[in-house]
Amino acid sequence: MPLMQKTSAMINPSSQELEKKDTFLRRHIGITDNEALKMVQTLGFDSLDSLINQTVPSNIRISGIDGLPSPAGEHDMLAEIRTIASKNSSIKSLIGLGYSNTITPPPILRNILENPGWYTQYTPYQAEISQGRMEALLNFQTMVSDLTGMDIANASLLDEGTAAAEAMTMAYGLNGRPKKKAVLISSSCHPQTIEVVQTRAEPLGIATQVVDLSSQIELNDAFAIIIQYPDTFGIAEDFSKLAMRASKNKALVIACCDLLSLTLLKPPGEFGADIAVGSAQRFGIPMGFGGPHAAFFATKEAHKRKIPGRIIGVSKDSNGNPALRLALQTREQHIRRDKATSNICTAQVLLANIAAAYGIYHGPTGLKAIAERIRKITLTSIHLLKEWGFLIADGERFDTITIQSPQAKTDDVMQSIENCGFNVRKVSNDTIGLSFDETVSVDEAVSVLKAFDPVRSLTVDIFETAASSLTDSITPSLERASPFLEHEVFNKYQTETELLRYLKRLESKDLSLTTSMIPLGSCTMKLNAAAEMQPVTWPEFSNVHPFAPSHQTTGYIELINQLETWLARITDFAAVSIQPNAGSQGEYAGLLVIREFHQSQGHTNRDVCLIPNSAHGTNPASAVMAGMKVVPVSCDDLGNINVEDLEKKAELHRENLAALMITYPSTHGVFESSIQEICQIIHNNGGQVYMDGANMNAQCGLTSPGFIGADVCHLNLHKTFCIPHGGGGPGVGPIGVAEHLKPFLPGHSLNSQVGGEKPIGAISAAPYGSAGILPISWAYIRMMGSSGLTQATKIAILNANYMAKRLEAHFPIVYRSENGLVAHEFIIDFRQWKGLAGIEVEDVAKRLMDYGFHAPTMSWPVPGTMMIEPTESECRDELDRLCDALISIKSEMERIANGDWPQDDNPLKNAPHTSSRVVSDNWSSPYGRELAAFPTTWTRNCKYWPTVGRVDNVYGDRNLVCSCVPMFEYESD
Template sequence: MALTSGDPPLTQQASSPAFANRHIGIAAPADQQVMLDTLGYDTLDALVDTAVPASIRSSKALDLPPALTEEDSLAELRRLASMNVVKTQLIGQGFYGTHTPPVIRRNVLESPSWYTAYTPYQPEISQGRLEALLNFQTMVSDLTALPIANASMLDESSATAEAVLLMRRANKAAADAKTVLDSNLFPQTIKVVQGRAQALGFEVEIADLSQGLPEGPISGIVLQQPGNNGAVVDHTATIREAKDRGAMVTVVADLLALTLIVPPGEQGADVAVGNTQRFGVPLFFGGPHAAYLAVRAGLERSLPGRLVGVSKDQEGRTAYRLALQTREQHIRREKATSNICTAQALLAITASMYAVYHGPDGLEAIAKRTHAHAQNFAAALAAAGISVASETYFDTVWASVPGRAKAIVADAAAAGFNLRLVDADTVGVSFDETTTAETVEGVARVFGAELSAVDPIDSLAFPASVARTSEYLTHPIFNEIRSETQMMRYLRRLSDRDLALDRTMIPLGSCTMKLNSAAEMESISWPEFAGIHPYVPEEQSVGWRELIHRLEAWLIEITGYAGISLQPNAGSQGEYAGLLAIRGYHLANGDTERDVCLIPASAHGTNAASAVLAGMRVVVVKNTDEGAIDMADLDAKIEAHRDVLSAIMITYPSTYGVYDADVRDVCEKVHAAGGQVYIDGANMNALVGLAQPGEFGGDVSHLNLHKTFAIPHGGGGPGVGPVAVAEHLLPYLPGNPTTEGEITTGDGIPVAATVFGSAGVLPISYAYVAMMGAEGLTQASKTALLSANYIAARLREHFPVLFTGNEGLVAHECILDLRELTTKSGVTAEDVAKRLIDFGFHAPTLAFPVAGTLMVEPTESEDLGEIERFIEAMVTIRAEIDEVISGAYAVEESPLRNAPHPASVVVSDSWERPYSREQGAFPSERLRVDKYFPPVSRIDGAFGDRNLVCSCPPIEAFEE
């Protein structure tokens, strides 16, 4: 569903905008005045009027409902939630009921120490979540019997599409050959893969692979275990035939089923993908859920997404960090093989902790109980003379009921059960961890059958040849934590190793680490939201759809576009979806040759990879020394590619932290050449209430709800990246992945498995907008500008600010240039980033978009005291750099190069450094009251890449 600007306005009861005063850190007039005086402005509006070009400013205030209090917002969310109908969900199709252990729900999903953390690019302060993600990789690797697994993907369908691309990259001998999908894959997965293939121009064939492989060259095949119809199949012969034909093999596998079924790796598969949702992650109306992707040895460098690896720190201690392509994808940009922002860390951590909580025996017991329910149900059907689609199955049984399927599904719903309407003659029933004997009995009765047994069954409903005999989850972490006390303390121990937003400002430029308030977060775990299957009948999700409808309307008003889709479940996927919309528009107009995407050097780092994945050729446009788009180079690039120009991707304000005053001119030049304008909404928090990209020249923008609109980063996901478009692009918004039929030119291409993507976290953004209101949102944008300019002004004499706009002002972030200081002292931007850890700060963005710099973004939710603490830290660090320059000590022996300083180093009997322990550990007097000690010292990333280990190391590795 995509809302358009013609929908009716929404009204809500007015109330006090008190929430904005708690969200915005510098709401007190006295604090604002201190900052404005430093900047030389009398009022905040005067500052904003100078910083933001008049040519893009909105002429009217946002037309949004009056702001709600926290209490009113939660009451309205309760009302919306009550409009949803919670039934026993037996639809399956990749989404299943599960119990989230309360200790995990409260101490991970609902804990700010986990959900406010950033992607672990600074590993020394991310050891807790990196260990949890390594547990995830180990869990996936063990269950799939493949040696390397990444740290999660967005969802099962898009992960399968990534696996297809991986096979095409890795199988160079058959790179131009077709990909074959087994017809027994979930239909939404087939649809998403077909869309990816259409964008990149390769052939996909759907075939019943149980009848053998089709003729012709094949790059790779995709199988599913268990299949769409529930069948458990021995794929060994098919896999062997594919290998003999020079094809690679991916298996989409259910992790819970793999506790009982021979894993893909043991059958010879190259790749395994799937979903970890049924490992304790709520249904969430379709997401967010952590998919997984695992590969055989030799495919490590082709693996998309993030990979956690094991390395060493300066003292030789075992330490974790992101490995290999995590860094390489950023460096490669337009040559990248995937978009690095493709991950769901918080949900992967939840799933990994579910495995830690239950252990191998517990998971097997859940799988056997689920399987027994399916067997008892199948036996009841057989006794009633009802045939089933497959005699082999794990949890899903398809019943053949000629002409009666629709009536049976309706009767089941009336009895409180949601079943899958496969077609007019077939009903699917999928059992899960939450299923009880009473559930099975009730469903059987709907079919006119009687349940004859409810006891566990020792036999399996599939051949012994596919019954698993190998061990899994043998590492102690999955076998030693059984009591809630142990689990609670393990979670606390890991979170204490990290720095998240609940401890400190995370001043990351371009990543907007703002407050995610408790009132915004509270509703997402309510059963009326979290317990809804994405494929329920619309009348059961009325509350969800009303919430989504309102949020869409608000985002349309904020951006100035005509319509929007919330399907993309990451900012990276929003970029991809927006570019697909542009591509579809050109194809519908017969402009089949338009495939060049211009990307300024100042654009967001993920843009180039997204353009490549959308089938476009990237041409980089230069920037001037002042940070603006080089108009002469733009003119030259447009002229050189006029007949094939598809789009330009602009980040606005630019990643250089500057409002380009000539953005309208850029848009007009591209439009005149027949191209479309993509305005990356990553920095929308500097525009909300001030300017609308859909009004000043954009044809399409994606937004990052996990940045501007308060959905937390969760250590690297969840995210939502809705794509908003102008009127002429409405037909090309992402399509419904569950509709039948081929995707044709001009259709909207689905990018995820469900219509609303990661719907489960949308109440967060809904509550944020509802409680902030138009005035609060606009004030937030203005305050972000105030804070960034205050930091720039206070630090300019210590660290040059690289790019500025009108009157020397920046936008919502500023770039501190350390390159000259590095030349004089040898102290690098990375040294400064690591030294900030000793002050209890997460580092700003390191070396992007300009190597040798730090990009700082304070956001609107930080108070003046915290901003002053950061300034004090940076000034102190500059003094330490000056000590190196003066020769007080060599850079190799300085506190900067030896940072960070763990407690174990500071209190050790050996201290031979030329500076004192006090300077190392307590560079600021205020740290004596509240000091964070990192668990490890600086990590050797190169060692980890040379000695790649991406699963849990043995306990002996942690011994000194």
């Protein structure tokens, strides 16, 4: 072609040729268009839309999502969110209130927080493929027990406020009859903790009294008293006498405490506290505008069966070797429902793992050195400020000072401090609070102090001289004398080389999405894209205090407002609150909003909540927490709600009906065609419809809770909207509400911009909940857009129907819609194999580990079955590989049924097979080692080895050990 000659295409390039090529949709969805066409053809349809039209009832269909921006590529999204992040101030916080700047050690940041081998794991229900993270959680439990001086700790809760509320509820449950109805809360507790406890207490009929502990208080009617140690003003008091009084009055003492301070101060367990709670945030976890953070909960051995949340226990495997597991699972909501004492959705596993690794990285000596340095800066600052004439109350202090100054100067001083690059807390009109942390240098401390009196001559040398002249002894009655963190794990891995290897060993023991798909029905284990995760650790997001001045958080507010708006568009609701920081919290918040609405109408009697028998176990438990009475509704033979029974129950309880809790598509994985009729029945009888949003991945762009007729719905951002599960937490559970419920969205006493006009109280300690991980869902929606979200839903439904079709010749599919289709998940039945071959569904789950898979959801919602959800982000090869594995396992079961292998010695009963067992000289099983270890070609090339044999759950519960083995156990080695 001559140099100057150009084709028309070159002169007028098409818009398609100029489009950017880093589209995210093709990276998120695992199925190509050609593969999708072939898959729908195997289902008997000529197009994907034909399948969807038959799957989703026409009366609830919508045509896409209005109001979302067009999809952005990864590079453009990151540039856009970088601009948003830049609107947040980088001013260092000295606000305190239970939140501190911290240093996340780089090896922990890179090898845990930013590592998909840690953040894509599921809740460790399958113990044999979860030994790594459970060891990390056992370390966390041990660290918390040691530092608090308590017998037992759980594997984390959500935040300090909700942990205190859980402690109150546990104490109330332990209260004898006739029950005392009051909990006393020290006025020196953090204000957000007081509010969360008050929110949780009111629906349960518990009276909360905020009391001044400096005066004599009456304990006769109280079942518990909540104290802060050190308190919100910085003073640590000796509560031993109060604890003795409480014990005599049969009231429990709940101590909200600072974990780092307990390296120096007498632990709560030693001054008589019954429960210790708090936040492990300052152990290497960024503030993130309020979360996610790992709360801790520790108590006495006598209360172990009432302790909320998860507990990691030591048991043994089939070979007699030590093995870890979730202990005392019979406490949990999926089993005990409304009578549960544990909630599976109240943990922050990833963050607890980081906190434990921080404790290991520093060890007891390092932690104490950090604490001593912080306290030295605090004491020196107190000394200098007092010399300058400022009033500071006497008392033992750790990191926080409250400084009284003339009212006219308070705002000026705070502004001067902000101009120096720091935020402090306005305690009152004449009092300023500041809290030091491990990141504060002497230079910074000098800058802050000079702002209190600019004419004073203060230099680093003067500060250091003052520090060296001070005695830093602790009041004897408050000084810690007991040792802590003596276990080997906290004293062995202080070099980065050893820590790196230890963390890698733990990671390699676990199966995560980096290994294979995790096909858990109702849990939506999908891609957590690197581009979505990247902004989380940017300092503009990670280093922001939840109570920073609003003019410094405009980027966060912009992102949160956009995300709430987008979620409202996706759900067709009038408004969304992002505050609930777990799915369980979303359920609870939604029900409280309904309760508040009824009360605003004068209908204080409306307290009956209808719940289908198939509902998530969290549903009835949440209803009870919200002060409602649970009335079950039956299901028909197809697994759908029995509309006749529903109508009968709704009319029977018409005068007192508060709500119906329903999951859609149903818990059984079916689009119920009667859903709008169901909603209308409830509305006709004066109730509200609460929709559990666990299955939103089957709705986006095709239908919506608001269009269907729901009044409120919680969303699991850690399911549909790509926040990773992190080994069992973090999560975010925002709620969307219809117009008439907007005024009641949760508020927060420390942020007037949050909530409706008549808000319920705070659900979470921070105004925006776990804001630090909201950029993940923002990025997902921004890159997918309306068309991408809709396509993802379609492919999720296609994948489930494709797998159901492949498996239907081998296993009964328990529930389908009238036309034989399923939604985004489906249930296969193994119950017949117990009689045919002595095989339980658990045996199939363990054998899947040998094939390199995490089992689907087991025995729920139907005992003896598995519920499979493939999601849209898995490729067809992976779907087929799981189908092939299940079909292969069926052939193994047939060999047992035919008598080729005995029922007590076969590949399923002996699964999983560890490498040590396969190479053992004592192999005597009637099947070969090769079949045991390498049942497929894939396992030869990509073998994942479980590190323990099948765990003995019964032994673990009968011999409960929930902390690391003490050092003397090693002395005989």
